[in-house]
Amino acid sequence: MITELGHFALILALVVAAVQTVVPMVGASRGWRGWMAVGDTAAVVQFALVGVAFAALTWAFVTSDFSLRVVFLNSHSAKPLIYKISGVWGNHEGSLVLWILILALFGASAAVFGGNLPATLRARVLSVQGAIGVAFLLFSLLTSNPFLRLAEAPLDGQDLNPLLQDPGLAFHPPFLYLGYVGLSMTFSFAVAALIEGKVDAAWGRWVRPWTLAAWVFLTIGIALGSWWAYYELGWGGFWFWDPVENASFMPWLLAAALLHSAIVVEKRETLKSWTILLAILAFGFSLLGTFIVRSGVLTSVHAFANDPERGMFILAILFVFIGGALVLYSLRAGELEAKGVFGTVSRESALVLNNVLLAVSTMVVFVGTIWPLVSEIAFGRTLSVGPPFFDAAFTPFFVVIAVVMPLGAMLAWKRGSLTRSVWPLAGIAALAVAIGALAFAVQSGRSALGPVGVALGTWVIAGSALDLWSRTGRTGRFGRLLRLPRADWGKALAHGGMGITIIGIAAITAWGEEDIRAAQIGERWAIGAYELEMRGVTEGQGPNYLTTMAEIAIRRGDEVIAVVYPEKRFYPVAGAPTTEAGIDIGFWRDIYIVIGDEQDAGGWAVRSYVKPFANWIWGGAILMAIGGFVSLSDRRLRVAAGAARAPVAVAAE
Amino acid sequence: MRALAIVLALWAGSLQAVEPGEILDDPALETRAREISASLRCPVCRNESIDMSGSALAADLRVLVRERLVAGDSDAEVVAFMVERYGEFILLEPDGRGANLLLWLAAPGAFILALGVGVATIRRRPPQPDALSDEERARLDEIVGR
Numbered sequence: 152m153i154t155e156l157g158h159f160a161l162i163l164a165l166v167v168a169a170v171q172t173v174v175p176m177v178g179a180s181r182g183w184r185g186w187m188a189v190g191d192t193a194a195v196v197q198f199a200l201v202g203v204a205f206a207a208l209t210w211a212f213v214t215s216d217f218s219l220r221v222v223f224l225n226s227h228s229a230k231p232l233i234y235k236i237s238g239v240w241g242n243h244e245g246s247l248v249l250w251i252l253i254l255a256l257f258g259a260s261a262a263v264f265g266g267n268l269p270a271t272l273r274a275r276v277l278s279v280q281g282a283i284g285v286a287f288l289l290f291s292l293l294t295s296n297p298f299l300r301l302a303e304a305p306l307d308g309q310d311l312n313p314l315l316q317d318p319g320l321a322f323h324p325p326f327l328y329l330g331y332v333g334l335s336m337t338f339s340f341a342v343a344a345l346i347e348g349k350v351d352a353a354w355g356r357w358v359r360p361w362t363l364a365a366w367v368f369l370t371i372g373i374a375l376g377s378w379w380a381y382y383e384l385g386w387g388g389f390w391f392w393d394p395v396e397n398a399s400f401m402p403w404l405l406a407a408a409l410l411h412s413a414i415v416v417e418k419r420e421t422l423k424s425w426t427i428l429l430a431i432l433a434f435g436f437s438l439l440g441t442f443i444v445r446s447g448v449l450t451s452v453h454a455f456a457n458d459p460e461r462g463m464f465i466l467a468i469l470f471v472f473i474g475g476a477l478v479l480y481s482l483r484a485g486e487l488e489a490k491g492v493f494g495t496v497s498r499e500s501a502l503v504l505n506n507v508l509l510a511v512s513t514m515v516v517f518v519g520t521i522w523p524l525v526s527e528i529a530f531g532r533t534l535s536v537g538p539p540f541f542d543a544a545f546t547p548f549f550v551v552i553a554v555v556m557p558l559g560a561m562l563a564w565k566r567g568s569l570t571r572s573v574w575p576l577a578g579i580a581a582l583a584v585a586i587g588a589l590a591f592a593v594q595s596g597r598s599a600l601g602p603v604g605v606a607l608g609t610w611v612i613a614g615s616a617l618d619l620w621s622r623t624g625r626t627g628r629f630g631r632l633l634r635l636p637r638a639d640w641g642k643a644l645a646h647g648g649m650g651i652t653i654i655g656i657a658a659i660t661a662w663g664e665e666d667i668r669a670a671q672i673g674e675r676w677a678i679g680a681y682e683l684e685m686r687g688v689t690e691g692q693g694p695n696y697l698t699t700m701a702e703i704a705i706r707r708g709d710e711v712i713a714v715v716y717p718e719k720r721f722y723p724v725a726g727a728p729t730t731e732a733g734i735d736i737g738f739w740r741d742i743y744i745v746i747g748d749e750q751d752a753g754g755w756a757v758r759s760y761v762k763p764f765a766n767w768i769w770g771g772a773i774l775m776a777i778g779g780f781v782s783l784s785d786r787r788l789r790v791a792a793g794a795a796r797a798p799v800a801v802a803a804e
Numbered sequence: 805m806r807a808l809a810i811v812l813a814l815w816a817g818s819l820q821a822v823e824p825g826e827i828l829d830d831p832a833l834e835t836r837a838r839e840i841s842a843s844l845r846c847p848v849c850r851n852e853s854i855d856m857s858g859s860a861l862a863a864d865l866r867v868l869v870r871e872r873l874v875a876g877d878s879d880a881e882v883v884a885f886m887v888e889r890y891g892e893f894i895l896l897e898p899d900g901r902g903a904n905l906l907l908w909l910a911a912p913g914a915f916i917l918a919l920g921v922g923v924a925t926i927r928r929r930p931p932q933p934d935a936l937s938d939e940e941r942a943r944l945d946e947i948v949g950r
Contacts, residue, residue: 507919515911515914522907534893534898667823
């Protein structure tokens with residue numbers, strides 16, 4: 152019964168979304184206030200209805216209602232409660248409902264918090280958002296309905312893929328979706344602005360918080376996914392350049408570009424048409440990601456719902472929305488006139504360079520991702536494009552971004568002076584080179600990657616610190632530091648986080664240690680500066696799995712600094728194994744140990760790794776996200792509400 | 805990375821990569837073997853190198869790579885041998901021959917193009933705003949208190 156209510160709510164949401172699409176749009180073009188206001192109500196009602204549907208589906212998973220097809224295929228009564236809940240979005244149908252829920256959430260937030268927007272703009276934004284909702288609700292109901300029943304309810308389910316039975320599943324997809332779907336807001340704003348034919352500083356200010364929020368969520372989502380892969384896959388890789396990862400990385404890069412160009416629109420009223428184009432493309436890449444994941448057109452380790460019919464549906468959504476928006480863009484972009492004037496050496500120019508580099512990086516990832524497809528269709532060559540290509544083609548652009556970042560961040564608006572910005576940075580450059588040289592001296596005879604990465608990271612981190620410090624003036628500097636606008640802090644934190652991630656990636660790639668052996672019980676072996684001891688192996692049983700658990704002591708000198716328990720699990724219902732690495736987490740390094748099969752010659756296969764600076768990779772990403780949140784809380788963005796209302800108030804007096 | 809890892813789905817059975825028994829005694833040869841196998845795709849897996857894949861075929865290929873190295877092949881010869889057997893599909897880093905030139909030149913080409921557009925944008929001077937009208941001039945004088 153609850154299931155049917157959920158099903159009905161989802162259908163009702165489709166009807167409401169259709170109303171939300173049509174009525175406010177007509178109202179805005181005719182100037183009918185009542186019709187425009189329908190958008191607000193519809194957005195909130197749509198969110199409530201999708202919420203009911205999502206809750207009903209969750210209820211079915213929690214109560215293990217195996218008469219539901221998705222529950223039967225993806226759940227099991229013995230599964231721990233948390234994985235019953237997160238299992239709701241561990242499958243195609245359920246994750247799509249989550250996607251739609253978040254889409255409706257953004258629409259409802261725009262209706263509730265968008266009080267400072269002009270009525271026509273708000274109505275149009277909500278209408279476009281409603282249209283996206285219609286498309287995805289149709290997609291769900293027609294091709295991927297989660298509420299379908301089985302004629303005969305089985306006694307128990309087939310269980311969730313064991314690799315997904317991890318806290319990572321609880322958080323990674325929701326954050327990623329918040330990011331992907333958040334970009335739908337910027338898309339809606341861009342399309343609404345094109346329809347209105349007006350993009351000004353105020354538009355830049357309204358669209359920036361949404362972009363920033365989407366980017367922050369995307370950052371967290373990608374970092375969580377990377378961390379999850381790191382500890383779950385059993386060899387400590389953190390990024391694979393897999394098509395599905397690339398699908399999340401491309402919108403991230405474009406959102407970062409958009410974030411920066413929207414600043415130029417807001418502060419200087421120029422780069423408008425480029426910013427609009429970016430907003431359209433960023434969401435386009437979100438949809439492309441959805442297509443890649445759910446169509447199976449590219450071979451990926453992230454197999455999801457590989458169904459051509461679903462693929463075609465998403466492709467149709469992609470063409471209608473992005474194609475439509477681009478046509479609108481080509482018709483209207485000419486009317487967007489740049490206002491601000493700026494010199495060749497200026498913050499504006501630096502931000503243009505930032506956008507060039509980020510856009511080209513996106514291109515590299517895009518071309519590499521679809522090349523196997525293009526090559527096969529157009530040239531009849533079946534080939535692969537893997538990590539070696541991306542490492543070689545992508546890294547140079549990111550190195551340039553890192554080199555330019557501190558310089559651009561300190562240039563003045565309108566007309567900057569290179570000498571004035573460069574001189575203070577000379578000390579930072581010297582520091583970076585010195586630390587790089589130190590790293591080179593310590594490592595003795597390995598690739599240049601480590602030292603160069605560390606020098607680059609230092610340059611970026613120290614550059615952000617100097618940027619912040621240089622804004623404090625000459626007296627009472629510490630006091631002023633605390634009173635700087637939060638946007639300045641956010642920028643410094645995010646840029647610094649980038650530097651930390653760069654160091655982490657370079658160090659883990661250049662200086663990792665690895666040992667693979669058949670370890671006997673009691674055997675000791677050295678890895679890096681540590682000594683490991685295999686103390687024993689025990690068999691055990693979890694709620695829905697069997698486990699083989701090793702006990703391994705980690706020594707430094709004579710002292711035992713940690714004991715880890717790597718596991719090899721087998722899930723009988725799903726018939727699949729997983730590894731649970733034993734990780735001793737540290738600031739400077741992780742020690743990462745995986746247990747394998749029992750060997751014929753006695754002993755167990757044990758892989759052990761020292762992963763230097765591993766946590767810097769995700770720590771940096773988290774810092775970037777915190778920087779985004781801090782910037783989001785800036786007074787300027789909150790005050791925008793008052794600023795927009797002020798002229799109205801004056802007119803009334 | 806959408807559903808995360810989903811990542812992980814289909815990973816099943818591929819949990820163990822290089823086994824202790826496969827490792828060569830000569831560390832220099834072993835290092836070369838690891839580098840080569842990290843650049844070769846496992847033909848039956850989804851987008852994994854034979855170095856990280858746990859499938860039986862990947863294990864066979866890892867052993868094969870090592871056999872060729874022990875037999876005295878150079879790295880290039882080993883790779884050529886594998887390509888001959890499995891086609892260029894096995895290369896994770898596509899070569900630059902023929903149409904693949906497009907793949908490799910796309911990034912530098914796009915960069916030069918984008919840089920050109922960027923410079924043009926920066927150099928372009930938007931029309932200067934019109935001079936103030938007498939009325940505006942008077943209002944401005946009033947504001948600045950002249």
